[in-house]
Amino acid sequence: MTHPTDRVRRHGRRSSPARAGAREPVGALRRTGLTAVRLALIGIFVAGLTAFVPSGAQAAEDAGERIFGTLQTSVSGPIEGVSVEVAEASGAEVDTVETDEQGRWSVDLPGPGQYTVTVDADDLPEGVTLNGDPSRTVTVDEGRDQGVLIGLNDGSRNAGGGTIRWVELLVSGLRFGLLIAMAAIGLSLIFGTTGLVNFAHGELVTIGAIVAWFINVGAGVPLIAAALLAMLVGAGIGALNELALWRPLRRRGTGLVAALVISIGLSLLLRYLYQVIYGGRSNAFADYRGQRTVDYGAFSMTNKDLTSMIVALVVLVLVAVMLQRTTIGKAMRAVSDNRDLAASSGIDVNRVILVVWMVGGALAALGGVLLGLSDEVQWDMGFRLLLLMFAGVTLGGLGTAYGALVGSIVVGVFVQMSTLVIPNDMKYVGGLLLLIVILIVRPQGILGSRARIG
């Protein structure tokens, strides 16, 4: 979709910022990753979780029931001298004890039944507060040593299980960002090589998820094989896009704006066609359902989420290596840098664009499968993601592959972490707001050059 008057774009020098940014994403990742690990170490804090405290001798002599726990946080360490009162359901006090230097306490019980454990909040050291109610009612079965969890807050985290909320959000933001990045690299490369702002790119994401769903649920093929097939289909549809629509249009000299509106028509057409074929429901894949979250200390996540993060990371590194090292990757960067110069130095521009479409389609499809794995498959999932992809691509710098990577991760993290201050159902709004702020502050994006914004 290049146009004679579009000189600014075509002759814009973008090679150096693109190259300079090559190491950036990995570095940024490592930094955030390291921070997460450090915080995880600091943040691990157990309140009454160390249930294996009693010594063997004690356990042997007790045939009866006992109730015990530990009070400690990561910042204060074990808390000594807090009085813990245990009472029967009727309200009669059984015993009141103080925690020892390791923060432990235990009370022998007269028999099985319901007991109420109350912690004296006044005994807690400065900065440590109770997570909610100071008392807890537990049922003790016959012959059991019952551990009691009393949640404490030392200010290093928000209320909740064993995880730190913002670390949790950071990690899930990284995951979301990697998914956006995977889908957005194609969008950015297509813009870079052809100038087309492809509003139908979200539909490539959706088709990946839908094809994988039909193969996985309908035909009973394992999800991994289904995902690979979906990537093939995505690449095929990308190629079809280029060969059947965009290449003929380029040959006709269709303007950029006309092409943009055509891509919107295509997006409408495909999106609602998906709804007719797939239906308006959202469905999960047949595999990896209902996984429990695994606790990593400061954050917890399901194995499938962890796997999709790793898959996304590996794929993105492979794409970076391809762009940096292989002939076709170099050709892609050359074409998006300066199309005419690339053509005159013997690069088959149309072939490069075709490969870009195929790679973009396959990556978008894989992104769709991974997104469907965590959020279920829906007919308009790609379109909803599209706006965040735009945010990421614009943030990173329109047309640069590495920019799309960095920008998307920032957008993903921002969207997830914004739920710390805004309600969960408005988190996408935060991402879209970020997009508008970027346009005010730095319209060329982090890695883009000034020249191309016209």
Added chain:
Amino acid sequence: MAELLDALAVALKAGIGFQAVFFALLAIGLNIQFGYTGLLNFGQIAFAMLGGYGIAISVAQWGLPFWVGVLIGIAAAVVLALLLGIPTLRLRADYLAIATIAAAEGLRLTFRSVSATPITAGTRGLSGFSDPFVELAPWDTARRYSILGTRWSGADLWVTLVGWLLVALACLLVWLLVRSPWGRVVKSIREDEDAVRALGKNVYVYKMQALVLGGVLGALGGMIYAVGTASATPDQYQNANTFLAYAALILGGAARVLGPVIGAMLLYFIIQFADTGLRTLIGNGVIPENLLSATDVAQIRFVIIGLGLILLLIFRPQGIFGDRREVMLDAR
């Protein structure tokens, strides 16, 4: 055959009903922005939503008079246009496109979010704000009237009439504007921004004026729609509507005063005819139920619009009335 005539009558009514007015006003706004100035506003529906909710919130929630609500709606649209225009109008055309579509989706999500419920009533939406307007009708709005074989409620008739009056005024305004020096500058910006700048015109200000004006027309469209349906829910203002308005504009012919109006009428006629026709055919068993069910028909209309948009832009970008030379659009 009788069913076909019925479908035609329904479609005819839709083609002149308040929904057509809604799209006509959106498309007239887009015509100023896109057709004459070359701005890509992909969030026109956000302006309509602010217009509709401007009335709904003012009247139903704050208890203000109806006309104050109208002013608030218009003011909100102006503010949105300024907010979106200030950062993006100095940049390439596609930046405005991305920012506006993001704003439209963001606003819709905000209006339907749980935390906005005290003001916008969330996904349930607001109603009961249109009575002060309907009461102004010079005839009995509770009765039903029959015009040219189509049946109308008195309220619908009143809203539609006022709507078409607005459309006529908007067209008059556009006609006067494009013949004025302002119109010539704006059209030259579309053709060659740098040349206009070289002539000493402040391109940025002209673009901003076009954006604000088009946005206000969109807000008026949203008001007609809200009053016509007597309710305002966030999901009435889906992003796809912006593109329906684009389809109407391009079908009628961009950069023509009456292009968007004819386009909107025709578009809504086609949509409704396809809708009713398909439902009838499915009901008759002409189209087997397992190929296409009645619930899918609502989606098929968007499929048709999408396909129509593609084909129009490829084979007849000037639409019905347009001048091909005027719509050889390109990004700057």
